[in-house]
Amino acid sequence: MTQSAAEPLSAPRPLPGQVRTLVVGAGFAGLGMAIKLQESADTDFLVIDKGEEVGGTWRDNTYPGAACDVPSQLYSYSFALNPDWSQTYSPQPEIQQYIRNVADRAGVLDRFAFGTAAEDARWDEDTRRWRVTTSRGPVEAEVLVLAAGALSEPKLPDIEGIEGFQGAVFHSAQWDHDYDLSGKRVAVIGTGASAIQIVPELAKVAAHLDVYQRTAPWVMPRMQRPYTRVEKAIFRHVPGAQRLQRTAIYWLMEGMVGPPLHHNPRFGFHLARLCRANISRAIKDPELKAKVTPHFTVGCKRILFSNDWYPALARPDVDLVTDPIAKVTAHGIVTADGTERDIDALVIATGFHTTDLPIAEHVAGRDGVTLAGYFDTHGMQAYKGATVSGFPNMFFIVGPNTGLGHSSMVFMIEAQIAYIMDALRTMEEHGWATVEPKPDAQRAWNDDLQTRMRRTVWTTGGCSSWYLDKHGRNTTLWPRTTFKFRDLLKSFDPEQYVVTATEPANEEERVA
């Protein structure tokens, strides 16, 4: 089973009562923010995280088979390339260790408070501060950075009887490593990115595995191979070699499975052929072949990458169940056709809350409106995925419409950090106490995004996915090139913001 090899961090220190910048979340986003703050000599910050370690999603997702489905070379900070990746797609423990090594090397961990959950954050207009209640006491901050991630709150399926199941239950992001699944009858619900990594591993140890599929995904072969010693030596010692490979992979992803496909679904024809060949290589049974063949346009849901998903489904001790689940009983699952399949353990790989960010419930801006309430009225949206009107001095990393299905989120995270850093610098230079996007700027940004969305495969591809909210609007993904995103966020744009001067009395200095 996979688990972080990092040494545990020291006991929690008392929280400072006040900081200039409070960052919520210690994954790639929160750690990257901390490093950039420290580099700019702005050390008046605190990063809090409910977990006990850096890593975020890579700390939490320790399920068997957990690995990156974006090439390793892209899955690192641009300022901390890792010449030691063991494989073209790295397993979770290596990514977690990489994140921990970067944190150790940067020397920022003394400003992290682990085991500290943000319970409530409220903007106080009188003091122009965020008053944050954490599980370990209050903290006041001038600036609040929400870096809690989009894939942090497991989403449990709403299936009748599931609470009454008497066996072991695991969500993919909350794996119980003390429970041995060897020789057990196991069911996996879901066939998304997590399930296709879990199933091949469980199939090796379980007595029998039932995989419950609602929608067959498109699965491409994965160019998985170990890096040789020579390659690693070249990455380490030949200046520019690793960056060159990283750049080549970046353009391949951008050109092959990125915007050309998103905006021109016919471009997916060749990808669909590759996926069908992936099926044919492993599955000979026509009935199973038909079950695993998707019925929507490739790219509408996230394209998955695996060489062992179809071989696992073809095993005699694995059943792919496509009849809808009717209910869960104390000892099994009943499908709509009335069949009950007994199991000892149930693995729930049904994803995360993405279009209803749970942290939004706990953040209240000016006038006491919560982000959740604001999103309910306006749809989940932000200006440049980073700031929200009515929520002064609050910044998102991995905010609305900044997600990717085709390339590395670390790239997007770094672009957002650069934007926030420039905002903080600009505020300091001009002596501004608060910044908040103008409603018109935010509206124009989102109108443009949603206009672009109409023509994408995510909207027209004939699938339903977690990319879309309950109104069918895509509030999660970025619809343009990733380099355009970086370009648009390379510097803070105060003309799109309402700003106030440092002195609360000078309210007339509010800049329109």
Ligand code: N01
């Ligand atoms: O979740 P998902 P995930 N009854 O939402 C099914 C990232 N990630 O955890 O397609 C039965 O993609 C649902 O069916 P359907 C990555 O961004 C990254 O797998 O809605 N089934 C689907 O099959 C990814 O996109 C890596 O019809 C139900 C599955 O559950 C994101 O995490 C690795 C159901 C959910 O798939 C989430 O992936 C792993 C129900 N009631 C994950 N409800 C990397 O390597 C849902 N389903 C970087």
